[in-house]
Amino acid sequence: MISIDFLDIRLDVIWSYRELFVRGIGVTLALTLIGYIGGFLIGLLVALAKISKKKWIRIPAKYYVDFFRGTPLLVQILIIHVAVIPTIFGHSLGPFVSGIVALILNSAAYNAEIIRAGIQSIEKGQMEAARSLGMPSGVAMRTIILPQAFRRMVPPLGNELIALLKDSSLVMVIAVNDLLYAGKVVAGASFRTWEPYLTIAFLYLILTFIFSKIITYVEKRFSNSYVPSSRRRIFSFGRSKGVDSE
Amino acid sequence: MIKIQGLYKSFGDLEVLKGIDNEIKQKEIVCVIGPSGSGKSTFLRCINLLEEVTAGEIFIDGIKVNDEKTDINDIRTEVGMVFQQFNLFPHMRVLENITLAPKKIRKMNPKDADELARQLLEKVGLSDKAKAYPEQLSGGQQQRVAIARALAMKPKIMLFDEPTSALDPEMVKEVLDVMKQLALEGMTMVVVTHEMGFAREMGDRVLFLDQGLLVEEGKPDQLFNHPKHERTKAFLSKVL
Ligand SMILES: Nc1ncnc2c1ncn2[C@@H]1O[C@H](COP(=O)(O)OP(=O)(O)OP(=O)(O)O)[C@@H](O)[C@H]1O
Ligand SMILES: [Mg+2]
Numbered sequence: 001m002i003s004i005d006f007l008d009i010r011l012d013v014i015w016s017y018r019e020l021f022v023r024g025i026g027v028t029l030a031l032t033l034i035g036y037i038g039g040f041l042i043g044l045l046v047a048l049a050k051i052s053k054k055k056w057i058r059i060p061a062k063y064y065v066d067f068f069r070g071t072p073l074l075v076q077i078l079i080i081h082v083a084v085i086p087t088i089f090g091h092s093l094g095p096f097v098s099g100i101v102a103l104i105l106n107s108a109a110y111n112a113e114i115i116r117a118g119i120q121s122i123e124k125g126q127m128e129a130a131r132s133l134g135m136p137s138g139v140a141m142r143t144i145i146l147p148q149a150f151r152r153m154v155p156p157l158g159n160e161l162i163a164l165l166k167d168s169s170l171v172m173v174i175a176v177n178d179l180l181y182a183g184k185v186v187a188g189a190s191f192r193t194w195e196p197y198l199t200i201a202f203l204y205l206i207l208t209f210i211f212s213k214i215i216t217y218v219e220k221r222f223s224n225s226y227v228p229s230s231r232r233r234i235f236s237f238g239r240s241k242g243v244d245s246e
Numbered sequence: 247m248i249k250i251q252g253l254y255k256s257f258g259d260l261e262v263l264k265g266i267d268n269e270i271k272q273k274e275i276v277c278v279i280g281p282s283g284s285g286k287s288t289f290l291r292c293i294n295l296l297e298e299v300t301a302g303e304i305f306i307d308g309i310k311v312n313d314e315k316t317d318i319n320d321i322r323t324e325v326g327m328v329f330q331q332f333n334l335f336p337h338m339r340v341l342e343n344i345t346l347a348p349k350k351i352r353k354m355n356p357k358d359a360d361e362l363a364r365q366l367l368e369k370v371g372l373s374d375k376a377k378a379y380p381e382q383l384s385g386g387q388q389q390r391v392a393i394a395r396a397l398a399m400k401p402k403i404m405l406f407d408e409p410t411s412a413l414d415p416e417m418v419k420e421v422l423d424v425m426k427q428l429a430l431e432g433m434t435m436v437v438v439t440h441e442m443g444f445a446r447e448m449g450d451r452v453l454f455l456d457q458g459l460l461v462e463e464g465k466p467d468q469l470f471n472h473p474k475h476e477r478t479k480a481f482l483s484k485v486l
């Protein structure tokens with residue numbers, strides 16, 4: 001079988017545990033994608049709450065974001081798993097659910113800030129033009145502001161996705177069987193240290209590489225110009241308006 | 247058509263409009279002039295409540311605009327506004343810019359809305375630009391689309407806030423021509439402008455605002471050639 005003398009790396013050990021790693025990748029991807037989509041949707045609501053004119057909507061949203069950005073994710077995972085969920089449901093819903101909930105709530109807080117900044121980066125005149133045509137603010141937000149704001153959010157939201165992929169490994173602390181957990185199990189079972197951990201590091205690297213390729217593609221699709229054929233590459237905030245726009 | 251009584255507006259401690267009374271009749275073209283910071287834009291923006299009125303009353307067609315019970319969106323559909331910076335929606339083609347509000351707010355069916363938009367584009371001389379994005383247009387073209395967009399709601403009143411100030415000189419005329427045509431068709435218009443030529447030629451009445459007060463008003467000939475107040479004279483001597 002394959003073996004390398006230096007450090008005595010034995011890839012055959014890894015190969016024999018391949019199913020564990022594959023399942024780990026699956027769980028990590030599920031955590032990341034569900035966490036991201038949930039985090040995006042809740043983040044959108046929190047962002048809208050944060051820019052609300054009503055204080056009783058704005059203030060709780062602010063505390064929410066401050067809490068989840070101001071405390072370690074590891075602490076949040078533990079609080080949710082051992083305290084929040086058992087208190088609400090009377091029993092644990094399993095580590096995977098706890099992990100997902102923690103990741104969703106955490107990434108929602110970060111996404112909320114990105115989305116809020118994106119919305120506020122749109123020129124005031126856009127909202128005013130929409131309102132002056134008689135559009136209610138909700139319609140104006142959906143049809144005029146958000147479509148423009150999302151383009152500007154693509155790069156930071158992309159970073160957030162990659163950060164979440166890596167941070168998802170923290171759920172191992174409550175024994176979710178993700179990729180990191182697979183590494184740990186294999187290490188324990190095979191009495192090897194280098195191979196399992198290097199393997200999962202390598203697998204994480206491949207995942208982040210694939211994700212960043214996808215993000216780069218999306219960024220290009222949604223670059224500065226709205227004209228389909230002549231999309232410019234340079235990303236810029238604050239589109240120049242008026243006579244010098246061409 | 248528009249009745250303004252004791253209009254007062256402040257931003258925090260800053261008093262911007264200090265009690266303005268005026269009545270604008272149907273089909274009247276009223277031009278508003280005055281130095282920078284005198285409150286011209288604020289005056290205009292109070293009419294369709296883009297700015298909250300601090301005190302005073304505004305009536306449009308007898309309906310009090312700044313009233314809790316008034317649906318401001320209904321009022322705004324009757325009052326078109328054209329901005330200095332055009333404010334076209336950059337993510338939509340010209341045609342969609344124009345049809346969006348009629349479809350969403352007036353519930354017009356898409357076919358009729360397209361037809362209406364094409365008529366309006368023809369009117370502003372941009373029939374060939376329906377499929378273009380705003381960024382592909384010159385400033386003057388963008389402003390003409392903005393006028394078409396406002397007209398698509400079939401407003402009774404049009405408000406213009408320095409519609410030509412952001413334009414290169416050679417594009418000013420094309421926009422003013424569209425406005426003149428509109429005036430000749432009998433639109434009620436309130437125009438904040440630095441284009442004294444336009445005010446002179448098209449205005450039925452000119453209001454001179456200074457430091458939040460309506461200092462003087464009159465027919466263009468009277469106000470431009472025989473101003474009564476010192477402040478009006480001083481301002482006109484600078485801009486004419
Ligand atoms: N949203 C705002 N918050 C605070 N101050 C404001 C706001 N909008 C306008 N102002 C102030 O109100 C005053 C009048 O502004 P306004 O825009 O109405 O003047 P203007 O006559 O239109 O001037 P310009 O010819 O430069 O457009 C200015 O001092 C301005 O700084
Ligand atoms: Mg102004």
